[in-house]
Amino acid sequence: MRITEHPILDFERGPEITIYFEGRALRAYEGETIAAALHAAGIKVLSYSHRLGRPRGFFCAVGNCASCLVEVDGEANVRACITPVRDGMRISRQRGKGDLRVGT
Amino acid sequence: MADTASVVIIGGGIIGCSIAYNLAERGLRDVVLVERQFLAAGSTGRSGAGVRQQWGTEMNCRLARASIKIFEQLEEMLDYPRSIEFKQEGYLILAFTPAEARQFEANVRLQRSLGVPVTLMDARGAKEIVPHLVVDRVVAATFCPEDGHINPFLATDAYARAARRRGVDIRLWTEVTGILVNNGRVKGVHTNRGFIHCPVVVNAAGPYSQLVAAMAGVDIPVYSERHQILVTEPVQPMQGPMVISFHHGFYCQQTPHGSFIMGVGDPHEPKDFDVGHSWQFLEQVCARVRELLPGLLKLHLVRQWSGLYNITPDAQPILGGVPGLEGYWMAVGFSGHGFMLAPITGKIMAQLILGEQPEIDVSMLGLDRFERGELIREPSVV
Numbered sequence: 285m286r287i288t289e290h291p292i293l294d295f296e297r298g299p300e301i302t303i304y305f306e307g308r309a310l311r312a313y314e315g316e317t318i319a320a321a322l323h324a325a326g327i328k329v330l331s332y333s334h335r336l337g338r339p340r341g342f343f344c345a346v347g348n349c350a351s352c353l354v355e356v357d358g359e360a361n362v363r364a365c366i367t368p369v370r371d372g373m374r375i376s377r378q379r380g381k382g383d384l385r386v387g388t
Numbered sequence: 389m390a391d392t393a394s395v396v397i398i399g400g401g402i403i404g405c406s407i408a409y410n411l412a413e414r415g416l417r418d419v420v421l422v423e424r425q426f427l428a429a430g431s432t433g434r435s436g437a438g439v440r441q442q443w444g445t446e447m448n449c450r451l452a453r454a455s456i457k458i459f460e461q462l463e464e465m466l467d468y469p470r471s472i473e474f475k476q477e478g479y480l481i482l483a484f485t486p487a488e489a490r491q492f493e494a495n496v497r498l499q500r501s502l503g504v505p506v507t508l509m510d511a512r513g514a515k516e517i518v519p520h521l522v523v524d525r526v527v528a529a530t531f532c533p534e535d536g537h538i539n540p541f542l543a544t545d546a547y548a549r550a551a552r553r554r555g556v557d558i559r560l561w562t563e564v565t566g567i568l569v570n571n572g573r574v575k576g577v578h579t580n581r582g583f584i585h586c587p588v589v590v591n592a593a594g595p596y597s598q599l600v601a602a603m604a605g606v607d608i609p610v611y612s613e614r615h616q617i618l619v620t621e622p623v624q625p626m627q628g629p630m631v632i633s634f635h636h637g638f639y640c641q642q643t644p645h646g647s648f649i650m651g652v653g654d655p656h657e658p659k660d661f662d663v664g665h666s667w668q669f670l671e672q673v674c675a676r677v678r679e680l681l682p683g684l685l686k687l688h689l690v691r692q693w694s695g696l697y698n699i700t701p702d703a704q705p706i707l708g709g710v711p712g713l714e715g716y717w718m719a720v721g722f723s724g725h726g727f728m729l730a731p732i733t734g735k736i737m738a739q740l741i742l743g744e745q746p747e748i749d750v751s752m753l754g755l756d757r758f759e760r761g762e763l764i765r766e767p768s769v770v
Contacts, residue, residue: 334622350621361621361688381646383624384686 286324301371318364318375319345319352330354330364331378353378360384392585393420393557395741396577398564398600399592400425401432402540403719403726405547405558406734407590409466412554414738419555420586422562422579428544430594432727434663434695436617436651438630438641439728440479440535441504444495444767447704449502450748451729458731459538466550472542475644477628479535480517481768482526482680484635489528491767496530506532518631520683535630537641540727547734564593567603567716574604574715588715588741595661595696597720606710609758610721612696614657616669620687622646631681632770638676639770640684648687652676653770665694697724701758703766705729708740708754717741718755724769 288295298314305327312321319342322330329339330352343351347366356362356375360382364375394416397404400423408421423429439459441452458465462472483489492508499506507513507530514529515521552558559581566578567589576585593600595612623646630641637653652672670692677684700706700721709717719737722729732748739746757763 359686360623361686363688381622381624383626384683385624385626 286320301369303369303371303373303375305375306377312369314369314371316369318354318356318362318367318369318373321369322364322375329377332380334380353382355382390585391582392418394418394586395420395588395590396584396586397421397590397592398577399423399430399594400427400548400558400560401430401592401594401726402428402544402547402730403432403594403722403733404590404592405544405551406730407592407719407737408556408558408734409547409551409554410734410738411741412551412556414742414744416738416742417555419551419557420584421551421556421558422564422577422584423558423560424563424596426560427548427558428541430596431695431698432540432544432594434617434693435540435727436639436641436649437537437540437643437727438479438535438639439538440532440630442479442481442495442499442506442530442532442535442768444491444498445704445764446498446502447750447753447764448725448729448766449499449504451732452725453502453504454732454748455729456534458735459543462543462546462731466546468546468549470542470546472546473539473644474536475538476534476536478517478531478533478630480514480521480629480631481530482514482631482633482635483528484525484633486527488635492528492530495768499532504532505534506530517629518627520626520681521631522680522682531629537630537643538727543727543730547730564600564603567600569604569713569716572712572714574713586715588717590737590741591716591718591720593720594722594726595698597698597718601718601720604713604716606713606716606718606755608706608718608720608755610698610700610706611659612661612698613659614662614664614694615651615653615697615724616657616665616692616694617649617651618670618673618692619690620648620650620684621690623687633676633680634768634770636676636680637770638673638680640677640681647690648684650677651770661696663694663696665692698726699723701765702763703769704764705733705753706755707733707736707750710755723766
């Protein structure tokens, strides 16, 4: 679901692109964040807590907390809530703490 | 009812807690520890949490080695149910100039003579130990695998709990406002919560040691200086040892939790009691990371803070009493490495106070060394 009308905000949606979440192709629009595109596709679990493995999702929405850290194109600890989508981007849920050596 | 104690220890950092434990462990009763805020609120809880034996003076090496040997079995000794998070994966210390490399050779000779298992290596050896380190300009490096990281809060808590179980009365939010001295003898301590009669007072006030000393009429040649520090988000383990460059005034270590702790020394830091912090510090750290450990540039910062070094002219602590002032003792001026020296300091101070032979002769760390001008300056400080 995407908001199309809002009393004070305008949504200027960019061109449609394709992103991949855990291998599954999803429609997204340029200019929106990863979290927005995933939320619109009904994907609400973005990562898991380190100790108990509980699901974690969209929370602070401003890049401050660690709730929405995902792996993007092999890079760990990407904040889904403030990172814009890019055509062909491959996103996966992060399990445990990120590994900085992935993708290097 | 009169409030009395056998000994009042001023300061609830790890030094004060270690002294309290060691006094009580030796059977002394009615020990009171007073802390202005909460345990580890001063320099201990703000420290970089590193412990190392690679020092440049014999005394610092001996105190550090003895302390690490105690830290290695601290949980058992203090019957502490948690881990103090001792990550013993070494310190890698880098030299960037030939002069520094020569100093390191001398340090290693000294350290090895005192039993510290340290090795001197070239840039390639350093790269093997920390693969993501840029070693292009590294001239030499030293590595001691027994050095590492300990959680300062848990180590302090371990000492405090063990001290309490042995009868020590730890009073938080109790600030010392004066020390009563009469005819060259300590008589008691004034606090914001009343007066405590005591024949012995121990100054373990860390960055406020000069203020406490002045209350007893003692002038000590120390000043406090701000040092800033930061911590990042946690990631999977990727860096075993602490990496230090004295040349850059930079250190960086990954904690067992996975976060990185980093700091940069700055000669322009305020020399007072300011524990604020600055954005310029973040730029300085980023510049050093870009130069030495660029693989860490993608880490997100979680928090920055600062703490105070209590610095002496030779960067070695002042341990002992003061001639002509009976009942006044101090363990102060640790110059940025008090946390790691706390276990043996507590033991030695307790032995001195109780009139026993101290495990290590620390008479050369007395206050009178400054009058005699017998200073051996510690070269290996950040």
